[in-house]
Amino acid sequence: MSPDYLARRYVKPIVFLLCLLPAIWLALGILALQSGNMNSSAALALGANPVEKVQDTLGIWGLRLLLVTLAVTPLRVLGGWPKLQLFRRMLGLFAFFYIALHFLWYLFVDQAFNWGQLFGDVVKRPYITAGFSAFLLLVPLAVTSTQRAMRRLGRRWQKLHRLVYAAAILGCVHYWWQVKADIREPLIYAAIAALLLGWRGLRSLQRRAGAQQAQSGARTRGPGGERDAGKDQESARSRAPVQRLADQPPA
């Protein structure tokens, strides 16, 4: 059995279930409340204000998974764990799943179809504008996450999916602007996002410098431009297996 096979066959389903846990936990709580089963631990866990708890939990897991998705490439390159690439799409789609539920919960439960107020909120309230924009940016990324879309878009796929950087920044801003006074937690998320994006920025600067030195030659960008353009030794080392993994269709 190849390590590839092991990762796909066993590790991936485990990661899938782990990502689903917060949603299952919330769903059980809501079902218990709806059926009047107030004493069940699932219902108790949603506390005195279940609507707020669900809203916050969906949002925070959306942001967490978005940052985890953005951590895949740095960990893969710096940590030399090429197999992480196998999970990136799934993690990104889970981030979208939670963020979409966060938005839908706000729309249909918190605001309860109050469309007039919703429009006012999106326009008038900067933190909602930021969060809503982040969600909108992620929609095309989720839609083009299939293998087919990757092939069809070719080089443009990579460019399009850089929107995730903007979505992550907007997500952190949304969280920061949403809290009343205690910005310690939003700061931690913003710092992690800054680290992950800063690393990418540095790497692309290094690459550009490298490309200039070589005058030409470095133009070997394929469909996964980011993956194969590395000039430094580390990324060169991890390039081959990653390329191989990414070219395989998902299980």
Add this chain to the structure above:
Amino acid sequence: MSHRPHIPPSEITPEAVYRSRRSFLAGLAGAGAAATMPVSFAQEVLSVNLVERPLQFKRNVRYSTTEKANALADITGYNNFYEFGTGKEDPAENAHRLRPKPWSVVVDGECERPGRLALEDLLRPHPLEERIYRLRCVEAWSMVIPWVGFPLGDLVKRFQPTSRAKYIEFTTLHDPKQMPGQRYAVLDWPYVEGLRIDEAMNPLAILGVGLYGKLLPNQNGAPLRLVVPWKYGFKSIKSIVRIHFTERMPRTSWALSAPNEYGFYANVNPEVDHPRWSQKSERRIGSSNFLARQPTLKFNGYADEVAGLYRGMDLGRYF
């Protein structure tokens, strides 16, 4: 001759009343707590409260709502009290560090009879009453709470404010050992709130010492707090150590922290949105339909009693 302490007859509750009150409260606390809290916490709340002697009070029907009061577990388990942490469950978890006894309060500033008083002496002249009030948080949720307290106006008169006293400034205890939330400058500690003197004299404004017939739990602002039900919850300052009569409008904590979001007056007003959310509706905690929102009423439904205080004022500007 024995040296039994002398207890005046007025202090003695007939046993039948005492027992029925006990079982009533135990029932309330049990039902409420069982509905929404883990068992261990419910037992803790129950045991702590039953040790305390029930407070002596009369229900004030005139100023009490007939709406269903929230379960004790919601009132004591879902709090904004940043001195004990900024999460809603933090105060219930951390407030055991507070020592509400012994407690003293400084009354000073523009008044004829300033001084530092032991809490017992501050409370002694004031008969207690129960007031079941709505509480509307600025975060657009609300509860119904059976407070025990006495009119703030009666206390104000006792200290004889001078003609220069236009405002009253209240201050919360500042002691990071007892209040671990104060280790972080989330707000500019100590917490300060204030009222215009005519607001303080309004019969709806009370100083609270208990809820559900018992002494205040620490997380609800023991041993002495303000309750001004027509204003957003953050005006009702908790664990008060200073009452200061002053000519100048107090620089209140939230108004200092975010002046565009929180004003000095902070009257509940569905027509004036918070910059980050609408104030038109609210979610009643513990409502049988946990998804429902209900419309927010101007002055939290107390317009008949307090609207006169603000006649001619632009409430959009003085929010």
